[in-house]
Amino acid sequence: MPSHNFEPLAGRLATIRVDSDALKRNTLGDPHVRSVAVYLPHDAPSEGVPLLVDLTGYTGSGLKHIAWSAFGESVPQRVERLRREGRLGPVAVAFPDCFTSLGGNQYVDNPVLGDWERFLLDDMLPQLERELPLRPGPEHRAVFGKSSGGYGAYVQAFRHGDRWAGAASLSGDVGFELLFGGDFPKVLTALRAFGGPAEFIEGFHASPKIRGEHFHTLLVLAMAATYDPAPDQPFGVRLPVDPRTCERIPERWANWIACDPLTWVEDAEMRASATALRAFWIDCGAQDQYHLAYGTRRMHDALVRHGVEHRYEEFDDDHSGIDYRMDVALPWLYERLWSAR
Numbered sequence: 001m002p003s004h005n006f007e008p009l010a011g012r013l014a015t016i017r018v019d020s021d022a023l024k025r026n027t028l029g030d031p032h033v034r035s036v037a038v039y040l041p042h043d044a045p046s047e048g049v050p051l052l053v054d055l056t057g058y059t060g061s062g063l064k065h066i067a068w069s070a071f072g073e074s075v076p077q078r079v080e081r082l083r084r085e086g087r088l089g090p091v092a093v094a095f096p097d098c099f100t101s102l103g104g105n106q107y108v109d110n111p112v113l114g115d116w117e118r119f120l121l122d123d124m125l126p127q128l129e130r131e132l133p134l135r136p137g138p139e140h141r142a143v144f145g146k147s148s149g150g151y152g153a154y155v156q157a158f159r160h161g162d163r164w165a166g167a168a169s170l171s172g173d174v175g176f177e178l179l180f181g182g183d184f185p186k187v188l189t190a191l192r193a194f195g196g197p198a199e200f201i202e203g204f205h206a207s208p209k210i211r212g213e214h215f216h217t218l219l220v221l222a223m224a225a226t227y228d229p230a231p232d233q234p235f236g237v238r239l240p241v242d243p244r245t246c247e248r249i250p251e252r253w254a255n256w257i258a259c260d261p262l263t264w265v266e267d268a269e270m271r272a273s274a275t276a277l278r279a280f281w282i283d284c285g286a287q288d289q290y291h292l293a294y295g296t297r298r299m300h301d302a303l304v305r306h307g308v309e310h311r312y313e314e315f316d317d318d319h320s321g322i323d324y325r326m327d328v329a330l331p332w333l334y335e336r337l338w339s340a341r
Helices: 062-066 075-084 116-131 148-159 176-180 183-192 197-206 212-227 250-257 268-275 292-305 323-337
Strands: 012-019 033-040 051-055 092-096 141-146 166-170 279-285 311-315
Touching: 012 116, 033 062, 033 075, 033 116, 051 062, 051 116, 051 148, 062 075, 062 092, 075 092, 075 323, 092 116, 116 148, 141 148, 141 323, 148 166, 148 268, 166 323, 176 250, 176 292, 183 197, 183 212, 197 212, 212 250, 279 292, 279 323, 292 311, 311 323
Parallel strands: 051 092, 051 141, 141 166, 166 279, 279 311
Antiparallel strands: 012 033, 033 092
């Protein structure tokens, strides 16, 4: 069993409220004013510290990563422990609350869930640099995340590599055919009891108790609203399969595949974005229960084939309870980006 981290924080947590223009027009009606918790080290030099941005997985929030954890530690506690061990230097960490009514998002601009790329880049980062003792500019910031947060790191790497020094995708969503292909029959079967996606989501919100098996159905519906949004449909959801036969609808599924990082890596302009990073990390557990190991291996092979510098690690575990991978990825990012600066 892991040890519990009893150490109180030496640094401090600040909470910034971001009034985001990018999120105002989401059709879910979710709030556009968002909290961003920021960990700041106690010994920040006068010139400020570099910034890590933590993107959480589906059903998560950055605010959860600053919370107490039994037989574990918050991410700020983890950062301070890594410093005590000599594996990390002084750094700030931002924890944005990016939760939505569909259980989360994939950190892309989207008419249904909101323009989350613009939120991070155009609303959050400038405000943090104005209000906090941070070193400004892309060379002093990196983004990391696990699962959906790892997909968000892929988004930033392949679309906005000039806005960051580094990105780390920890078990990030990639390889959509394997990741989602087997989910559609299960989702259609689950929806039959409710009548359709809108009725399922309404029932989910109205239920006094959330059933575990319903989480994955909601996840697939949230992915549908993300990768093939339908703002004119309830909750923006349309599935890429025929509801009676589960046959793929080619034009609908094509929109999902266009959002797969395996598609992006084959695009020269998007590869150039990732190449602009000074540090690019990808990893995955060999027993990942969502089949992400296969997509991550394909991503690694494609990056090697195209000559994109990166660090790839495969570890002996699955997709759950792997926050300990931050102990490897974060020191690597810091060493590559800021240890000699």
